[in-house]
Every structure is written in structure tokens, then in C-alpha cells.
Amino acid sequence: MVAVGATLSAPNSGATVARRATERPGDVISATAYTPRLVAGVPMSARAWRITYVSRTATGDPTRVTGSVIVPDEPWNGEGARPLLGFAVGTQGLADRCAASRQLRLGTEYEAPVIAQAIQRGWAVAVTDYPGLGTPGDHTYVVHQANGRAVLDSMRAARRLPAADIAAHGPAAIYGFSEGGGAAGGAIELQPTYAPDIPLKGAFVGAAPSDFRAVLDHVDGTPLVFLAGYAAVGFEQAYPGIGFDRYLTPLGRRMLDKVRDTCIVDAIALGPTQPHDLDAYFTADPFSIPSIRRRLAQNSLGHTAPQTAVLVGGGTNDEVIPHAVVKKLYRDYCRLGVNAHFRAVPLTEHLSGGALISPAAMRFLAARFAGERLPRAADC
CATH class of the missing domain: 1.10.260 (434 Repressor (Amino-terminal Domain))
Structure with a gap:
């Protein structure tokens, strides 16, 4: 990056953000090391950085977003480069104190056990805070066009963070449930045109607010x-x-x-x-x-075909996202020719459904990283 160029106004905030003339989506503006915690007082076996990085708004304007890059302490012993998982967190809230990077540092992030599953598999993880959680302006809650870009750009940023030592062209996948499912769905639908430099091995789109x-x-x-x-x-x-x-x-x-x-x-x-x-x-x-x-x-899902294998799923008794909505997204992806697969967690509501489906979702992504054959689902 070169010298400081123009300044841009952040929407709805009155704040101005210094821009550099050559900043690209995914460029890292700052990085601060911290210890990620599973719960308060229990560190993960990983090192992490809170980053500020460049992204794009829902309407394509430059913006800055915060997030985390988390890398296991153990060296990668698998084939090829260490995989990178773009992890889209579920609903955190609207206040800046809710940002996932802050909660991971404090040990209060409710999806930390799911992130820890990826760390235990040896994967690096990029976790966006989403626009407006830790940066000027309100959070773009369930705006998949904004949050999907933030997910993809967090993955670019992870690869550009020298201390993380993540291969520039290593295998990548995306995981998200709830608001994160919407962000993950937005990301995989945007990826072919917005981030072709991040070809994906697979994705999990859980309980997404797609309708x-x-x-x-x-x-x-x-x-x-x-x-x-x-x-x-x-x-x-x-x-x-x-x-x-x-x-x-x-x-x-x-x-x-x-x-x-x-x-x-x-x-x-x-x-x-x-x-x-x-x-x-x-x-x-x-x-x-x-x-x-x-x-x-414009922010509904299921109208653009992702160019990766996708697992769609959720709980059958979800009080937030109707199970019929989850099933419809699966059918929409099938209609578009996507290699889509479906998993339901019987008799579970939103939070328990997200927790209980996570091991199966991680296994699905691990198989994609391993290059295992994935026949099309019989009903897709």
C-alpha cells in the first residue's frame, strides 16, 4: 500500500475514514495479537490477531471492518497447505461491545466451541466482526450483500497477514449459522464474481434468513x-x-x-x-x-448458483428461521444445479440446532478439504 489518499464518509455515521489510494478489499490496516478463549479463563490452543481490514459495502463503496485471524499452535501436518475457514458468526447484537473479536478475547463468544472444532482440525479461521461492530455506523444486520463481502475479505486479509503464515492459494471453505448462515450464503453466491481469487472447497449454510x-x-x-x-x-x-x-x-x-x-x-x-x-x-x-x-x-438467497458444494441445514423446530425456509434454500440450490446436500436436526430449536449440527458440518467440510468424492444427493 502507498501513501494516504482520499477520505470517505461512513454511511449514517458522520465519521470519515482515511483511505489509501491503492487499498484493495482484504488489505490489512492493523493487527493486534491476542489470546482467543473458549470460555473465560480457558485459552484455545491457538494464537490470534484482531485485524482491521478493507472491504466493500452492500453498494460497493470502500469500508473498513474488524475481525479475527486465528491459527492453531500446532503445525499443520496434513497434505498441502493449511486450510482456511471463513467463519461467519451468528447474531451477536448491534452494540460495538458485541463484536466477536472482543468476545473471543474475553471468553464470552457463544460460538467459540464451534470455532474450536476447526482449530482442533488444524485449520486457520478468519472471523469477521461484520460491518458496524467495532467500526463507525450501525451493524448491517442480515444484509447479506454487505456481510458476505466482509466474510470473503476477512479470508483475503488472513492470507495477507504475514504473522499468520497462511498460504495465499491454500484450500478454503466457509461456515455460518443463523445470521452467519445468511452471511455464508451471501459470500458463496458473491464469490464467483466478487472474490474469484478464493476458490472454495465447500460451505455450510445453516439456518440462513434466506426468505x-x-x-x-x-x-x-x-x-x-x-x-x-x-x-x-x-x-x-x-x-x-x-x-x-x-x-x-x-x-x-x-x-x-x-x-x-x-x-x-x-x-x-x-x-x-x-x-x-x-x-x-x-x-x-x-x-x-x-x-x-x-x-x-436483493438480499434474499437462492437465486445465484454458488460454485462449490454446499451443506444446508438446521433444526426442525427452529423458532427463528422456519424449517421450511431452510428446506426451500436447499431446493433452490438444487434447482440451480449446485451440488447441494441437506441435514436436519430433529426436534431442535435455533440455538441447540446450531450446536448439534456443527460436528456434521465440520465433517462435511473436512471431507471437501480431503478431496473426497461427493455424489449428488438423491433428492437434489
């Missing part, structure tokens, strides 16, 4: 309706002027002010104390507003 209409209907009338507020914040950040703020009730405005300062545990605790119906917060159905409907459609 916003169905997900909204599923949480309406429940304590999880606050997730509509999370999404409104995220889409307003990604697409300034989209219109969510014009259709908020007074209660809706107060609710958004509250959830902006929550991590997911805080928001879940808040949910039962608030009205459960969407119309308490919005004066109109968001899908009746053309500007909102168009952007939601």
Missing part, C-alpha cells in the same frame, strides 16, 4: 419480533434512505433506540417485556413499501 417475508411472519407475534428492529437498523445502515424510519410508530422509534445498544442476550431478555406484534412498531407492512421490498429481495 425475509417468511422469517418476519414467523417471529411476528412472538418475543423475537425485536429481530425486525435489528433488521431495520441493519438495512437503514446499508441503504440510507430506504424508508424504515419513516414507518416507525413512536414505540417503534423507542424500540430501535433500545436495541441499538444490545447484544443478543440483552435483546432476548428485553423481548418478553415488549409488545409482540409487528404493527405495534411499524405503521405499515415493510413489504408493502417498494424501496424496502426491493432491497430485501
Whole structure:
């Protein structure tokens, strides 16, 4: 990189970010070493760096994102180069303190046990914090066009971090569940055109919010309706002027002010104390507003074929992402000719489904890294 060039305004924040004229997506701006923890007081057998790196917004503008690069302490003893896993975390929250890089350092990251499975296999892991978690502006919650880019660029950054010693052209895969499933789906659909330099061996897309209409209907009338507020914040950040703020009730405005300062545990605790119906917060159905409907459609999944094998899955009793939505994404990928596979975890809700499916998802990716043959699924 060369001397400092122009400055750019960060959307919805009023902040300016110094840019370098030759910065590319994935360039590392800064890196600080830290010890990643499985839980408080229990370090992983790995070294890590909190990085700031260059990415692109949902509309293609340069931005900066934070994240982590985690490398096992043990040398890689497998064939070829050490694999790299792009890990897209599930919903963390909207406040900066919720960022995965911070929680991994403190030992409070609920997906640390899943990340540890990858570390135990000897893989390096790139974990994006997503735009707006640790950087100016709101978090682009479930905006797959933004978060998918952040995942891919975190993988580029991991390869460009000299201390991590990750091969520039080594094998790579992507893993994500919940919001992370949406980010993973966005990443693999974007990869052929946005990041052809990161050919993928495989991907796991778990419980992805791939159909916003169905997900909204599923949480309406429940304590999880606050997730509509999370999404409104995220889409307003990604697409300034989209219109969510014009259709908020007074209660809706107060609710958004509250959830902006929550991590997911805080928001879940808040949910039962608030009205459960969407119309308490919005004066109109968001899908009746053309500007909102168009952007939601642009961030749905299953319309572009990933160029990698994909495992899709989730829990059958998921209270956040309807199982029918997960199954539909699988069928959409099959329709597009993708070598897609499906795994359901019976009788599980969202959180337990994510935990219980993770060993199978890791085995699927390990087989892809090993080059094992993958016949097409009989129903795909």
C-alpha cells in the first residue's frame, strides 16, 4: 500500500475514514495479537490477531471492518497447505461491545466451541466482526450483500497477514449459522464474481434468513419480533434512505433506540417485556413499501448458483428461521444445479440446532478439504 489518499464518509455515521489510494478489499490496516478463549479463563490452543481490514459495502463503496485471524499452535501436518475457514458468526447484537473479536478475547463468544472444532482440525479461521461492530455506523444486520463481502475479505486479509503464515492459494471453505448462515450464503453466491481469487472447497449454510417475508411472519407475534428492529437498523445502515424510519410508530422509534445498544442476550431478555406484534412498531407492512421490498429481495438467497458444494441445514423446530425456509434454500440450490446436500436436526430449536449440527458440518467440510468424492444427493 502507498501513501494516504482520499477520505470517505461512513454511511449514517458522520465519521470519515482515511483511505489509501491503492487499498484493495482484504488489505490489512492493523493487527493486534491476542489470546482467543473458549470460555473465560480457558485459552484455545491457538494464537490470534484482531485485524482491521478493507472491504466493500452492500453498494460497493470502500469500508473498513474488524475481525479475527486465528491459527492453531500446532503445525499443520496434513497434505498441502493449511486450510482456511471463513467463519461467519451468528447474531451477536448491534452494540460495538458485541463484536466477536472482543468476545473471543474475553471468553464470552457463544460460538467459540464451534470455532474450536476447526482449530482442533488444524485449520486457520478468519472471523469477521461484520460491518458496524467495532467500526463507525450501525451493524448491517442480515444484509447479506454487505456481510458476505466482509466474510470473503476477512479470508483475503488472513492470507495477507504475514504473522499468520497462511498460504495465499491454500484450500478454503466457509461456515455460518443463523445470521452467519445468511452471511455464508451471501459470500458463496458473491464469490464467483466478487472474490474469484478464493476458490472454495465447500460451505455450510445453516439456518440462513434466506426468505425475509417468511422469517418476519414467523417471529411476528412472538418475543423475537425485536429481530425486525435489528433488521431495520441493519438495512437503514446499508441503504440510507430506504424508508424504515419513516414507518416507525413512536414505540417503534423507542424500540430501535433500545436495541441499538444490545447484544443478543440483552435483546432476548428485553423481548418478553415488549409488545409482540409487528404493527405495534411499524405503521405499515415493510413489504408493502417498494424501496424496502426491493432491497430485501436483493438480499434474499437462492437465486445465484454458488460454485462449490454446499451443506444446508438446521433444526426442525427452529423458532427463528422456519424449517421450511431452510428446506426451500436447499431446493433452490438444487434447482440451480449446485451440488447441494441437506441435514436436519430433529426436534431442535435455533440455538441447540446450531450446536448439534456443527460436528456434521465440520465433517462435511473436512471431507471437501480431503478431496473426497461427493455424489449428488438423491433428492437434489
